[in-house]
Amino acid sequence: MDKRKIAGSVIAAAISLVAAWEGRSLIAYVDPVGIPTICDGYTHGVKLADVATPERCDALTEQEVRRALTVVDGSTPGQLPDGVRVALASFVYNVGPSAYGGSTLLRKLRAGDLAGACNQLPRWVYAGDKKLRGLELRREAERQICLSGLQ
Template sequence: MFLPDWKEILTKAWSIKLIILAAIFSGLSVFVSQTNADVLGLSPAMFAGLAAIINAGAFVARILAQKETTSFLKDTSGAVKKGAVGLLAGSAVALAATVSFVGGWEGRSLVAYQDVVGVWTICDGETLGVKKGDVRTADECDEMFEKRLIQFEAELDKCLFAVVPVPMKIALNSWAYNVGSGAACRSTLVKLANAGDLEGACHQLPRWNRAGGRVIKGLSNRRGAERALCLSAL
Protein backbone atom coordinates (compact mmCIF):
# COMPACT_ATOMS: atom_id res chain seq x y z
CA MET A 1 0.00 0.00 0.00
CA PHE A 2 1.46 3.36 -1.03
CA LEU A 3 1.45 6.39 1.26
CA PRO A 4 -1.42 8.76 0.39
CA ASP A 5 1.01 11.52 -0.67
CA TRP A 6 3.47 9.32 -2.60
CA LYS A 7 3.17 11.42 -5.79
CA GLU A 8 4.07 14.59 -3.91
CA ILE A 9 6.98 12.80 -2.23
CA LEU A 10 8.39 11.67 -5.60
CA THR A 11 8.14 15.15 -7.13
CA LYS A 12 9.06 17.43 -4.22
CA ALA A 13 11.04 15.59 -1.55
CA TRP A 14 14.73 16.55 -1.36
CA SER A 15 15.67 13.01 -0.40
CA ILE A 16 14.33 11.68 -3.72
CA LYS A 17 16.07 14.41 -5.75
CA LEU A 18 19.40 13.77 -4.07
CA ILE A 19 19.16 10.02 -4.56
CA ILE A 20 18.51 10.57 -8.28
CA LEU A 21 21.45 13.01 -8.48
CA ALA A 22 23.72 10.50 -6.78
CA ALA A 23 22.62 7.76 -9.19
CA ILE A 24 23.29 9.96 -12.25
CA PHE A 25 26.77 10.96 -11.13
CA SER A 26 27.60 7.40 -10.08
CA GLY A 27 26.48 6.12 -13.49
CA LEU A 28 28.59 8.71 -15.31
CA SER A 29 31.62 7.85 -13.24
CA VAL A 30 31.26 4.18 -14.15
CA PHE A 31 30.93 5.10 -17.86
CA VAL A 32 34.04 7.27 -17.78
CA SER A 33 36.04 4.62 -15.96
CA GLN A 34 35.20 2.07 -18.68
CA THR A 35 36.11 4.24 -21.69
CA ASN A 36 39.13 6.28 -22.79
CA ALA A 37 40.06 9.68 -24.18
CA ASP A 38 40.19 8.56 -27.81
CA VAL A 39 36.58 7.35 -27.81
CA LEU A 40 35.36 10.69 -26.50
CA GLY A 41 37.64 12.70 -28.78
CA LEU A 42 39.36 14.44 -25.87
CA SER A 43 42.95 15.04 -24.99
CA PRO A 44 44.28 12.92 -22.12
CA ALA A 45 44.42 16.00 -19.89
CA MET A 46 40.81 17.00 -20.61
CA PHE A 47 39.69 13.40 -20.17
CA ALA A 48 41.40 13.15 -16.79
CA GLY A 49 39.83 16.43 -15.71
CA LEU A 50 36.36 15.29 -16.80
CA ALA A 51 36.74 12.00 -14.94
CA ALA A 52 37.89 13.82 -11.81
CA ILE A 53 34.94 16.25 -11.93
CA ILE A 54 32.37 13.49 -12.44
CA ASN A 55 33.80 11.35 -9.66
CA ALA A 56 33.95 14.36 -7.35
CA GLY A 57 30.30 15.08 -8.21
CA ALA A 58 29.34 11.52 -7.40
CA PHE A 59 31.13 11.80 -4.06
CA VAL A 60 29.36 15.05 -3.20
CA ALA A 61 25.97 13.67 -4.26
CA ARG A 62 26.44 10.64 -2.06
CA ILE A 63 27.27 12.85 0.92
CA LEU A 64 24.20 15.01 0.29
CA ALA A 65 22.01 11.94 0.00
CA GLN A 66 23.22 10.45 3.25
CA LYS A 67 24.29 13.29 5.55
CA GLU A 68 22.21 16.01 7.17
CA THR A 69 22.18 19.25 5.16
CA THR A 70 20.34 22.51 5.77
CA SER A 71 18.02 22.08 2.78
CA PHE A 72 17.28 18.46 3.61
CA LEU A 73 16.51 19.21 7.24
CA LYS A 74 14.16 22.07 6.37
CA ASP A 75 12.26 20.06 3.76
CA THR A 76 9.15 18.25 5.02
CA SER A 77 7.50 17.34 1.72
CA GLY A 78 8.51 13.71 2.03
CA ALA A 79 8.31 13.34 5.77
CA VAL A 80 5.76 11.49 7.85
CA LYS A 81 4.81 13.97 10.53
CA LYS A 82 4.76 12.73 14.10
CA GLY A 83 1.24 11.70 14.99
CA ALA A 84 -0.01 12.19 11.42
CA VAL A 85 -0.47 8.51 10.70
CA GLY A 86 -0.45 5.40 12.82
CA LEU A 87 1.58 2.25 12.41
CA LEU A 88 -0.98 0.54 10.19
CA ALA A 89 -1.60 3.54 7.93
CA GLY A 90 2.13 4.08 7.47
CA SER A 91 3.35 0.51 7.05
CA ALA A 92 1.93 -2.00 4.58
CA VAL A 93 3.90 -4.75 6.33
CA ALA A 94 2.43 -3.94 9.75
CA LEU A 95 -1.06 -3.68 8.27
CA ALA A 96 -0.72 -7.07 6.55
CA ALA A 97 0.54 -8.63 9.80
CA THR A 98 -2.38 -7.16 11.74
CA VAL A 99 -4.92 -8.27 9.13
CA SER A 100 -3.51 -11.79 9.31
CA PHE A 101 -3.46 -11.91 13.12
CA VAL A 102 -6.86 -10.33 13.75
CA GLY A 103 -8.51 -12.07 10.81
CA GLY A 104 -7.48 -15.43 12.20
CA TRP A 105 -9.54 -14.76 15.31
CA GLU A 106 -12.47 -12.93 13.78
CA GLY A 107 -13.19 -15.36 10.96
CA ARG A 108 -15.04 -14.22 7.85
CA SER A 109 -18.63 -14.42 6.71
CA LEU A 110 -19.92 -12.80 3.52
CA VAL A 111 -23.47 -13.02 4.90
CA ALA A 112 -24.63 -11.21 8.03
CA TYR A 113 -24.99 -13.36 11.15
CA GLN A 114 -25.62 -12.83 14.86
CA ASP A 115 -22.62 -13.18 17.16
CA VAL A 116 -22.59 -14.79 20.62
CA VAL A 117 -24.49 -11.86 22.14
CA GLY A 118 -26.92 -11.42 19.25
CA VAL A 119 -25.23 -8.53 17.40
CA TRP A 120 -25.49 -8.64 13.61
CA THR A 121 -22.00 -9.11 12.18
CA ILE A 122 -20.45 -9.51 8.74
CA CYS A 123 -17.05 -9.93 7.06
CA ASP A 124 -14.28 -9.95 9.68
CA GLY A 125 -16.21 -9.07 12.81
CA GLU A 126 -17.74 -5.88 11.41
CA THR A 127 -20.86 -4.75 13.28
CA LEU A 128 -21.23 -1.08 12.31
CA GLY A 129 -24.51 -0.60 10.43
CA VAL A 130 -24.90 -4.33 9.78
CA LYS A 131 -28.41 -5.76 9.58
CA LYS A 132 -30.08 -9.05 8.81
CA GLY A 133 -29.80 -10.01 5.14
CA ASP A 134 -26.64 -7.99 4.40
CA VAL A 135 -24.22 -9.58 1.93
CA ARG A 136 -20.66 -8.50 0.96
CA THR A 137 -18.08 -9.68 -1.55
CA ALA A 138 -14.60 -10.83 -0.50
CA ASP A 139 -13.07 -7.67 -1.98
CA GLU A 140 -15.52 -5.48 -0.07
CA CYS A 141 -14.64 -7.31 3.14
CA ASP A 142 -10.90 -6.86 2.50
CA GLU A 143 -11.29 -3.12 1.98
CA MET A 144 -13.63 -2.70 4.95
CA PHE A 145 -11.37 -4.70 7.27
CA GLU A 146 -8.24 -2.70 6.48
CA LYS A 147 -10.02 0.64 6.82
CA ARG A 148 -11.60 -0.31 10.14
CA LEU A 149 -8.32 -1.61 11.59
CA ILE A 150 -6.65 1.69 10.68
CA GLN A 151 -9.60 3.59 12.17
CA PHE A 152 -9.49 1.65 15.44
CA GLU A 153 -5.74 2.21 15.74
CA ALA A 154 -6.22 5.95 15.22
CA GLU A 155 -8.86 5.98 17.97
CA LEU A 156 -6.61 3.97 20.30
CA ASP A 157 -3.70 6.33 19.61
CA LYS A 158 -5.76 9.21 21.02
CA CYS A 159 -5.38 7.70 24.49
CA LEU A 160 -2.33 5.41 24.16
CA PHE A 161 0.58 7.84 24.36
CA ALA A 162 3.29 5.33 25.23
CA VAL A 163 5.71 4.29 22.50
CA VAL A 164 5.33 0.52 22.27
CA PRO A 165 7.09 -2.14 20.15
CA VAL A 166 5.42 -3.17 16.89
CA PRO A 167 4.29 -6.66 18.04
CA MET A 168 2.73 -5.13 21.16
CA LYS A 169 0.96 -2.51 19.04
CA ILE A 170 -0.46 -5.24 16.78
CA ALA A 171 -1.72 -7.15 19.84
CA LEU A 172 -3.34 -4.01 21.28
CA ASN A 173 -4.91 -3.14 17.92
CA SER A 174 -6.43 -6.63 17.83
CA TRP A 175 -7.80 -6.18 21.35
CA ALA A 176 -9.21 -2.70 20.65
CA TYR A 177 -10.85 -3.87 17.42
CA ASN A 178 -12.58 -6.61 19.39
CA VAL A 179 -13.64 -4.74 22.54
CA GLY A 180 -14.07 -1.24 21.09
CA SER A 181 -11.77 1.76 21.25
CA GLY A 182 -13.90 3.48 23.89
CA ALA A 183 -13.61 0.60 26.34
CA ALA A 184 -9.92 0.24 25.51
CA CYS A 185 -9.19 3.89 26.25
CA ARG A 186 -10.94 3.70 29.62
CA SER A 187 -9.02 0.56 30.62
CA THR A 188 -6.39 -0.07 33.25
CA LEU A 189 -4.32 -1.60 30.45
CA VAL A 190 -3.87 1.74 28.69
CA LYS A 191 -3.20 3.51 31.99
CA LEU A 192 -0.42 1.04 32.80
CA ALA A 193 1.11 1.37 29.33
CA ASN A 194 1.08 5.16 29.53
CA ALA A 195 2.75 4.92 32.95
CA GLY A 196 5.57 2.88 31.42
CA ASP A 197 4.52 -0.54 32.73
CA LEU A 198 4.31 -2.31 29.36
CA GLU A 199 4.60 -5.80 30.84
CA GLY A 200 1.81 -5.08 33.28
CA ALA A 201 -0.31 -3.77 30.42
CA CYS A 202 0.18 -7.00 28.47
CA HIS A 203 -0.92 -9.06 31.47
CA GLN A 204 -4.22 -7.15 31.54
CA LEU A 205 -5.35 -8.69 28.25
CA PRO A 206 -6.68 -12.04 29.65
CA ARG A 207 -9.15 -10.08 31.80
CA TRP A 208 -11.06 -9.19 28.62
CA ASN A 209 -12.51 -12.63 27.99
CA ARG A 210 -16.21 -12.03 28.64
CA ALA A 211 -19.17 -11.26 26.40
CA GLY A 212 -22.70 -10.83 27.66
CA GLY A 213 -21.45 -11.25 31.22
CA ARG A 214 -19.98 -14.73 30.73
CA VAL A 215 -16.55 -16.12 29.95
CA ILE A 216 -16.19 -17.13 26.31
CA LYS A 217 -13.60 -19.79 25.56
CA GLY A 218 -12.81 -18.28 22.15
CA LEU A 219 -12.15 -14.91 23.77
CA SER A 220 -9.93 -16.52 26.41
CA ASN A 221 -7.89 -18.16 23.66
CA ARG A 222 -7.66 -14.90 21.72
CA ARG A 223 -6.60 -12.87 24.75
CA GLY A 224 -3.95 -15.49 25.50
CA ALA A 225 -2.53 -15.19 21.99
CA GLU A 226 -2.61 -11.39 22.18
CA ARG A 227 -0.78 -11.45 25.51
CA ALA A 228 1.88 -13.80 24.13
CA LEU A 229 2.39 -11.51 21.12
CA CYS A 230 2.42 -8.47 23.39
CA LEU A 231 5.05 -9.92 25.70
CA SER A 232 7.20 -11.24 22.86
CA ALA A 233 8.28 -7.69 22.06
CA LEU A 234 9.45 -6.83 25.59
Protein backbone atom coordinates in the same frame (compact mmCIF):
# COMPACT_ATOMS: atom_id res chain seq x y z
CA MET B 1 13.53 0.62 6.99
CA ASP B 2 11.30 3.63 6.38
CA LYS B 3 8.27 4.43 8.53
CA ARG B 4 5.75 3.58 5.79
CA LYS B 5 7.20 0.10 5.42
CA ILE B 6 7.10 -0.41 9.20
CA ALA B 7 3.53 0.90 9.38
CA GLY B 8 2.53 -1.37 6.50
CA SER B 9 4.00 -4.42 8.19
CA VAL B 10 2.21 -3.60 11.46
CA ILE B 11 -1.09 -3.18 9.62
CA ALA B 12 -0.57 -6.42 7.68
CA ALA B 13 0.28 -8.31 10.89
CA ALA B 14 -2.74 -6.85 12.70
CA ILE B 15 -5.05 -7.75 9.78
CA SER B 16 -3.71 -11.31 9.85
CA LEU B 17 -4.25 -11.55 13.58
CA VAL B 18 -7.79 -10.17 13.38
CA ALA B 19 -8.68 -12.45 10.47
CA ALA B 20 -7.33 -15.50 12.30
CA TRP B 21 -9.62 -14.91 15.29
CA GLU B 22 -12.72 -13.25 13.89
CA GLY B 23 -13.67 -15.76 11.24
CA ARG B 24 -15.32 -14.54 8.05
CA SER B 25 -18.95 -14.64 7.09
CA LEU B 26 -20.18 -13.13 3.83
CA ILE B 27 -23.73 -13.27 5.21
CA ALA B 28 -24.70 -11.19 8.24
CA TYR B 29 -25.29 -13.07 11.49
CA VAL B 30 -25.92 -12.25 15.15
CA ASP B 31 -22.77 -12.39 17.31
CA PRO B 32 -22.73 -13.86 20.87
CA VAL B 33 -23.94 -10.59 22.39
CA GLY B 34 -26.73 -10.04 19.86
CA ILE B 35 -25.07 -7.60 17.44
CA PRO B 36 -25.58 -8.06 13.68
CA THR B 37 -22.13 -8.79 12.24
CA ILE B 38 -20.60 -9.51 8.83
CA CYS B 39 -17.20 -10.21 7.29
CA ASP B 40 -14.44 -10.36 9.93
CA GLY B 41 -16.45 -9.10 12.89
CA TYR B 42 -17.65 -5.87 11.26
CA THR B 43 -20.73 -4.43 13.02
CA HIS B 44 -21.27 -0.79 11.96
CA GLY B 45 -24.72 -0.43 10.44
CA VAL B 46 -25.02 -4.15 9.64
CA LYS B 47 -28.49 -5.62 9.09
CA LEU B 48 -29.27 -9.33 9.08
CA ALA B 49 -30.16 -9.30 5.36
CA ASP B 50 -26.70 -7.95 4.41
CA VAL B 51 -24.36 -9.89 2.13
CA ALA B 52 -20.76 -8.93 1.29
CA THR B 53 -18.13 -9.98 -1.22
CA PRO B 54 -14.69 -11.17 -0.11
CA GLU B 55 -13.25 -7.96 -1.56
CA ARG B 56 -15.65 -5.82 0.48
CA CYS B 57 -14.73 -7.77 3.60
CA ASP B 58 -11.02 -7.25 2.92
CA ALA B 59 -11.61 -3.50 2.56
CA LEU B 60 -13.75 -3.27 5.72
CA THR B 61 -11.24 -5.25 7.77
CA GLU B 62 -8.32 -3.11 6.64
CA GLN B 63 -10.30 0.07 7.29
CA GLU B 64 -11.22 -1.03 10.83
CA VAL B 65 -7.73 -2.32 11.65
CA ARG B 66 -6.31 1.05 10.56
CA ARG B 67 -8.85 2.81 12.81
CA ALA B 68 -7.96 0.55 15.73
CA LEU B 69 -4.24 1.16 15.20
CA THR B 70 -4.87 4.91 15.09
CA VAL B 71 -6.64 4.62 18.46
CA VAL B 72 -3.72 2.65 19.91
CA ASP B 73 -1.09 5.00 18.50
CA GLY B 74 -2.99 8.06 19.72
CA SER B 75 -3.46 6.73 23.23
CA THR B 76 0.13 7.08 24.43
CA PRO B 77 2.68 9.86 24.07
CA GLY B 78 5.53 7.65 22.77
CA GLN B 79 5.98 5.08 20.04
CA LEU B 80 5.04 1.58 21.18
CA PRO B 81 6.96 -1.51 20.04
CA ASP B 82 5.43 -3.12 16.94
CA GLY B 83 4.33 -6.31 18.73
CA VAL B 84 2.43 -4.23 21.28
CA ARG B 85 0.82 -2.19 18.49
CA VAL B 86 -0.24 -5.33 16.57
CA ALA B 87 -1.72 -7.01 19.64
CA LEU B 88 -3.53 -3.91 20.83
CA ALA B 89 -4.89 -3.10 17.36
CA SER B 90 -6.47 -6.57 17.34
CA PHE B 91 -7.79 -6.00 20.85
CA VAL B 92 -9.29 -2.58 20.04
CA TYR B 93 -10.78 -3.98 16.82
CA ASN B 94 -12.56 -6.58 18.95
CA VAL B 95 -13.66 -4.64 22.05
CA GLY B 96 -13.94 -1.14 20.58
CA PRO B 97 -12.24 2.15 21.42
CA SER B 98 -14.57 3.00 24.33
CA ALA B 99 -13.85 -0.16 26.30
CA TYR B 100 -10.13 0.27 25.62
CA GLY B 101 -10.25 3.95 26.59
CA GLY B 102 -11.57 3.22 30.07
CA SER B 103 -9.42 0.17 30.75
CA THR B 104 -6.80 -0.65 33.35
CA LEU B 105 -4.79 -1.93 30.39
CA LEU B 106 -4.59 1.61 28.97
CA ARG B 107 -3.78 3.10 32.38
CA LYS B 108 -0.85 0.69 32.70
CA LEU B 109 0.27 1.46 29.15
CA ARG B 110 0.26 5.21 29.84
CA ALA B 111 2.19 4.64 33.07
CA GLY B 112 4.91 2.91 31.06
CA ASP B 113 4.12 -0.57 32.40
CA LEU B 114 3.99 -2.29 29.01
CA ALA B 115 4.28 -5.82 30.39
CA GLY B 116 1.52 -5.06 32.90
CA ALA B 117 -0.65 -3.75 30.05
CA CYS B 118 -0.03 -6.87 27.97
CA ASN B 119 -0.88 -9.04 30.96
CA GLN B 120 -4.29 -7.33 31.25
CA LEU B 121 -5.42 -8.88 27.95
CA PRO B 122 -6.50 -12.27 29.43
CA ARG B 123 -9.05 -10.45 31.60
CA TRP B 124 -11.07 -9.58 28.47
CA VAL B 125 -12.64 -12.98 27.80
CA TYR B 126 -16.32 -12.25 28.35
CA ALA B 127 -19.03 -11.45 25.82
CA GLY B 128 -21.98 -10.19 27.77
CA ASP B 129 -21.66 -12.12 31.01
CA LYS B 130 -20.43 -15.26 29.30
CA LYS B 131 -16.82 -16.44 29.30
CA LEU B 132 -15.96 -17.57 25.77
CA ARG B 133 -13.21 -20.08 25.03
CA GLY B 134 -12.52 -18.38 21.69
CA LEU B 135 -11.84 -15.11 23.49
CA GLU B 136 -9.60 -16.86 26.01
CA LEU B 137 -7.50 -18.26 23.17
CA ARG B 138 -7.47 -14.97 21.26
CA ARG B 139 -6.42 -12.94 24.31
CA GLU B 140 -3.61 -15.36 25.09
CA ALA B 141 -2.36 -15.07 21.49
CA GLU B 142 -2.58 -11.27 21.70
CA ARG B 143 -0.78 -11.32 25.06
CA GLN B 144 2.07 -13.41 23.63
CA ILE B 145 2.46 -11.07 20.64
CA CYS B 146 2.25 -8.06 22.94
CA LEU B 147 4.96 -9.41 25.26
CA SER B 148 7.15 -10.49 22.33
CA GLY B 149 7.28 -6.85 21.31
CA LEU B 150 9.07 -6.05 24.59
CA GLN B 151 12.10 -8.29 24.04
